[in-house]
Amino acid sequence: MDLKAGKDAADPKAVKRTTLVEVQGVPMFSDTAEKWGPIWDFKARPDDLLICTYPKAGTTWIQEIVDMMQHGGDPQKCARAPIYVRIPFIEICPSIFSRLEEAEAMLSPRTLKSHLPVQLLPPSFWEQNCKIIYVARNAKDNAVSYFHFHRMDQEMPEPGNWDQFLDNFLTGKLSYGSWFDHVRGWWEAKDRYPILYLFYEDMKEDLAREIRKVAQFLGLELSEPVLNRIVRHTAFESMKANPMANYSTMPPHLMDHTTSPFMRKGTVGDWKEQFTVAQSERLDDICARELGGSSLTFRTQL
Ligand code: A3P
Secondary structure, eight states: OOOOTTTTTTTTGGOOOEEEETTTEEEEEEEHHTTTHHHOOOOTTTTTTEESSSSSSSHHHHHHHHHHTTTTTTTHHHHHHOOOHHBBBOOOOOOOSSSHHHHHHHHOEEEEEOOOGGGOOOOHHTTOOOOEHHHHHHHHHHHHHHHHHHHBTTTTOOOOOOHHHHHHHHHOTTTOOOOHHHHHHHHHTTTTEEEEOOOOOOHHHHHHHHHHHHHHHHTTTOOHHHHHHHHHHHHHHHHHTTTTTTTSSSSSSTTTTSSOSSSOOOOOOSSTTOHHHHHHHHHHHHHHHHTTSOOOOOOOOO
């Protein structure tokens, strides 16, 4: 996730950790907040496919799966560019690498990426009835992954220590706001719009099964050999070794993989290494309160 490759990205000395500015009450990167007008006015097309997630829920994984599917399971075709070039990230709009402008210039059919909560999605996506794939990941693993990402991405806000970070996660003070609002908002929207709602844990459990769901949603036929190639190509170890998927093409002063690699662990249940018992219980309580009234449930281990 090249979250903030901004105008000073080429100059290691100029790289600064970003601040957050609220957009309709949701903390967002200051550059995104500044350019909110053009983002909100983004013109979706009816054949756009949007991949949407809370950050660190498995965005890159589903992006690579979808790109493979759209290219007949041919890894050579998916090696044409890094994943962040193949699928533009619409709400990132710093002045040099304008992802919004790249998306606007793209030929149809487009596949686009966003982390926006449902209420901040540009209205044209709803008006055009675009297909959307949403991936959700359990809050505990999601929070741990987001913490390590803040440590390695030198343009993310300062994470502080784990205790402070978790507190910010639980109170919705990180970029993109509350994880609870995000996963619940998209869960509710799926009853009204063409949204395929997937879970990271299900993908870990049986990737072939989840890939078949995506193919059916996109109306694509997948032969068994192609399906098997996609499963192999998008396994964690393959993606970790793939420079077009693992973000090693980002300049090291922006993403410091020595602090924590982008492809870090790729598991369900890693949170047990990070959470205290009290922190785990606190999160469970908040989860019960925030998601209690919905049919949305998560698995924190397999
Ligand atoms: P961890 O930090 O827990 O390892 P995003 O792409 O949304 O930024 O999410 C990154 C998270 O997804 C990281 O989680 C990364 O390791 C994990 N991930 C990426 N590709 C994966 C794959 N093929 N299989 C399992 N997990 C994957």
